[in-house]
Amino acid sequence: MSVLPTSIAFFCLIAVFAGLFGFTTILERKGLGRLQNRLGPNRVGPFGFAQFIADGIKMLTKEDIVPGTADKLVHFMAPLALLIPVCLSFSVIPFGPKLVFLDFDAGLLFFFAVGAATELAVFMAGWSSRNKYSLLGAMRAIAQMISYEVPLVLSALTVVMLVGSLSLTDIVREQQPVLFGFLHTWHVFTPWGLAGFVLFLIAAAAESNRTPFDIPEAESEIIAGYLTEYSGFKYALFFLGEYLGLFAMCSLGITLFLGGWLPPFSFLDFAPGPIWFALKLLAMIALFIWTRGTLPRLRVDQLLNFAWKFMLPMALINFVVAAIWHYSGQWIFPAAIALRWLICGALIFVPYLLFARLFTRRFTPRTYRYAD
Amino acid sequence: MIGKGIAKGFIETARNFVGSYTDESRLVTVEYPEERLPPKENTRNFPFLVFDGDDAEKGLRCVACKICEKDCPPQCIYIVLERDEKGRPQKHPKVFDIDVSVCMSCQICVEVCPFEAIKMDNEFELSRTDRFDALLLKKEQLAKSNEYYHKLHPTEAAAVDAKLAEEKAKKAMPPPSPSTAAPPQPAPAKT
Numbered sequence: 001m002s003v004l005p006t007s008i009a010f011f012c013l014i015a016v017f018a019g020l021f022g023f024t025t026i027l028e029r030k031g032l033g034r035l036q037n038r039l040g041p042n043r044v045g046p047f048g049f050a051q052f053i054a055d056g057i058k059m060l061t062k063e064d065i066v067p068g069t070a071d072k073l074v075h076f077m078a079p080l081a082l083l084i085p086v087c088l089s090f091s092v093i094p095f096g097p098k099l100v101f102l103d104f105d106a107g108l109l110f111f112f113a114v115g116a117a118t119e120l121a122v123f124m125a126g127w128s129s130r131n132k133y134s135l136l137g138a139m140r141a142i143a144q145m146i147s148y149e150v151p152l153v154l155s156a157l158t159v160v161m162l163v164g165s166l167s168l169t170d171i172v173r174e175q176q177p178v179l180f181g182f183l184h185t186w187h188v189f190t191p192w193g194l195a196g197f198v199l200f201l202i203a204a205a206a207e208s209n210r211t212p213f214d215i216p217e218a219e220s221e222i223i224a225g226y227l228t229e230y231s232g233f234k235y236a237l238f239f240l241g242e243y244l245g246l247f248a249m250c251s252l253g254i255t256l257f258l259g260g261w262l263p264p265f266s267f268l269d270f271a272p273g274p275i276w277f278a279l280k281l282l283a284m285i286a287l288f289i290w291t292r293g294t295l296p297r298l299r300v301d302q303l304l305n306f307a308w309k310f311m312l313p314m315a316l317i318n319f320v321v322a323a324i325w326h327y328s329g330q331w332i333f334p335a336a337i338a339l340r341w342l343i344c345g346a347l348i349f350v351p352y353l354l355f356a357r358l359f360t361r362r363f364t365p366r367t368y369r370y371a372d
Numbered sequence: 373m374i375g376k377g378i379a380k381g382f383i384e385t386a387r388n389f390v391g392s393y394t395d396e397s398r399l400v401t402v403e404y405p406e407e408r409l410p411p412k413e414n415t416r417n418f419p420f421l422v423f424d425g426d427d428a429e430k431g432l433r434c435v436a437c438k439i440c441e442k443d444c445p446p447q448c449i450y451i452v453l454e455r456d457e458k459g460r461p462q463k464h465p466k467v468f469d470i471d472v473s474v475c476m477s478c479q480i481c482v483e484v485c486p487f488e489a490i491k492m493d494n495e496f497e498l499s500r501t502d503r504f505d506a507l508l509l510k511k512e513q514l515a516k517s518n519e520y521y522h523k524l525h526p527t528e529a530a531a532v533d534a535k536l537a538e539e540k541a542k543k544a545m546p547p548p549s550p551s552t553a554a555p556p557q558p559a560p561a562k563t
Contacts, residue, residue, distance in 0.1 A: 034392045035385045039401045294385040295378065356374030 009101055013090055020281075021243045022052040028289045035293030056236070064232035067130055074128035079230070079237035082121035085114045086241050089248045094169045096261045096273035107168040108160060111252060112153055115207070118245060119145045122216065122226055125238070129229035137225020140300060141216035144206055147307035148213070152203035154315035155196040158322040159187055159256045168252075172260030182266050186259035191344035192322035197257040199315055201287075204249040206307070209242060210288055212295035215303060250284035251277075310355050314348075321347045413525055416492035418472045419481050421514045428515040433489035436465040440481035440490055448474035449481065470514060472498060473507040488532045491521055 026041065026049055033040025042048035066075055092107035094100040104110070119142060126138020160166055163174045177185050187193035206213035217225040227238055254260060258280050261273030268276075298306070321344050328340045391398045402409055423431035436453040452467035481490050493516070500506035522529040 031389070034389045037388050037392050037398045037400070039399060039403070042403075290382065290385065290389075293389075294381045352374075359374055 013101060014087065017090065017244055017247055018240065020247060021240055022056065024243060024247075024285055025055065026052045027285070028292070031286070031289045032293045035290065059236040059239075060233055062232035064234060065229075067229050069130045070229065071128035071130070074124050075229070076234075078121050078125035078128060079234045079241065081124055082118055082241035083237055083244070085117040085121070086244045086248060089114045090244075090251070092168055093248070093251045093255060094172055094260055095251075095277050099261075099274055100169055103169050104167070106166045108156060108166045108171075108252075111168075111248075112149075112156070115245075115248070116149065118241070121241075125230065126226035129226070131229050133222040133224075134226050134228045136222050137216045137218075137228070140218075140222075141209065141226060143300070144209075144213060144216060144303060144307075147304055148203045148206035148311070151199055151307065151311035151315040152207055154312070154319065155199040155203065156252070156256055158192055158196050158315075158319055161319070162187075162192075162322055162326055168255050168260075172255055172262065175259045175262060178266045184259050184262045184264065184266060186257065186262070186264075188257045188259075190325060191341060191348055192318050192325050193257055195314070195318045195321070195348045197253065199311060199318065200253050200257065203311065204246075204253060205288065205291065206303075208246040208249050210246065211292040212298050213303060214297055215300055218297055220297075246288065247281065247285070250281055250288070253284065254280045305359075310359065313355065314352065317351050318348065411494050411524075413527065415494040416479060417477055417494050417496050418475050418492070418498075418509075419470060419479075419490050419514075420493040420516045421468060421511070422489055422491055422518055422521050423515050424518050426517075428512070428517075431517075432464065432511075432515060433487050434465050434468060435463040435487055435489070436461075436468075437486070439484050439486070443480050443484045445478060445480065446474045446476050448472070465511060468511040468514060469508055471508045473503075488536060491525070491528075494524055 029051070030040035030042075030048065032038075040048065041051040044050040044054045066072055089111050091101040092104070092110050094103070102110075122141045122145070123138045126134045126136075126141070129135075159171060163171050165171065165174075175184060175186050179185050179189070183189065188197045205211075209216050215221075215225075217227060222228075227235060230238055254277065261277045263269055263271060263273075263276045324347065325340060325344050328336075328343070331340070388398070422433050423429075424433065425431040436451050438451050438453075441449040441451045448471040450467065450469040450471075451465050454462040454464040454466040456462055477492070479492055482492055498507070518529070518533075521532075
């Protein structure tokens with residue numbers, strides 16, 4: 001690869017996703033407002049859509065305060081250490097048939113390896129600030145991110161197992177065959193794919209510190225977690241890094257389960273791939289905003305219990321179900337597909353109910369003896 | 373079943389989202405600078421001086437007795453008594469300043485004023501570009517007409533007007549002679 005196209009591609013990638021970040025912040029604020037029967041920002045620009053420019057100017061012109069007792073170098077490095085891996089993780093995502101920055105065989109591995117580096121950045125931020133809230137936030141972030149990394153990787157691994165490749169472009173191509181003459185075989189249209197997608201979404205929300213898993217930043221408990229001592233430009237960088245991380249996670253989810261740049265129906269193949277990818281990305285972002293407007297924050301113990309006692313076993317079961325689905329693909333008798341769906345669906349749904357019972361038993365309705 | 377409550381929540385917020393575009397009654401936001409709610413009668417913010425008639429200077433009810441100045445907890449009132457050339461007090465304030473950046477809206481000045489001269493305003497848009505002088509309100513800025521007072525607090529103002537009229541009537545009547553006046557009632561014996 002020569003230098004010029006590479007750098008052009010790089011700047012395009014950064015510009016598009018930074019622009020999307022700005023757009024998402026305003027979309028999120030307006031969307032959350034509407035979800036709560038409020039108006040949301042509507043002052044700057046048409047319908048308030050230029051609000052992110054005003055916010056950006058405000059952020060960048062603010063005083064950049066570094067605590068006197070902070071570890072200045074680490075404090076300075078932390079936002080960069082977050083942003084660089086997040087930007088790198090975009091390089092392996094195929095946004096279109098030929099629109100992939102680095103198309104190499106271990107794309108998924110690279111994505112997760114780079115994504116894991118963000119945890120280090122979060123801990124750097126919390127540790128170097130010399131503030132107990134920052135440190136608490138960082139500790140929570142580490143506990144949460146490491147716990148949810150496991151179901152995240154496991155749910156992605158089911159796809160790898162069935163496709164037989166770590167290359168993300170191969171994974172998308174695998175979803176290209178057409179079913180019933182109009183439907184692309186997206187992985188989400190299989191029982192294991194559906195369950196895997198839900199598991200992936202939950203784990204992705206936890207990985208990118210989105211509500212209901214935003215305990216590292218829990219405003220009502222620990223001010224802003226590891227962001228407490230950050231202000232001005234560095235805070236903006238953290239903010240950018242977090243949103244870019246969310247976009248990267250969404251992009252990976254789209255690639256693995258939602259057919260990447262493939263249109264939903266084969267008769268829509270004429271439209272270029274990046275358009276479909278962008279639409280799916282926006283839909284995923286909307287889903288995350290909707291979740292944020294709906295669910296309250298979990299407690300730390302609930303969060304970790306959920307990761308280890310529900311997400312992890314379900315991901316492992318899903319693994320087995322994917323194998324069954326794969327080998328039952330050789331069945332050739334009428335209604336084979338219905339039987340496959342029935343078996344695989346039951347194998348996911350019954351353990352789900354059992355695990356659910358395990359949780360609900362501990363959260364029986366409370367009776368108040370002295371109140372009321 | 374686990375997840376049922378979550379699904380219900382998602383449906384509820386989706387209903388909010390769609391409803392906020394279709395159903396006007398859901399959006400209760402009052403977009404403040406353009407729209408505003410009518411002020412409540414009992415709101416109060418900072419004190420003002422009431423004057424009767426048309427002339428703000430002559431009609432001022434304040435007699436510069438300085439009771440409010442002495443009772444003001446944060447000491448935000450400053451009064452100087454008007455004197456004529458011979459140095460006799462004129463029952464009129466020469467200077468009456470209230471530093472609204474210090475005032476804590478406690479209404480004690482209103483409670484202690486025997487002349488119903490100081491009342492609470494509900495003007496709240498007091499942002500200024502100057503931190504010091506602009507928030508030190510002078511007598512000219514503080515003086516507001518009795519009609520204005522009626523507009524702000526109609527019930528209270530009507531009661532005050534009735535009380536003042538009664539006092540005026542009492543003053544206008546000739547003082548009753550000691551013989552016709554009823555002798556002071558002796559206090560009922562405590563049992």
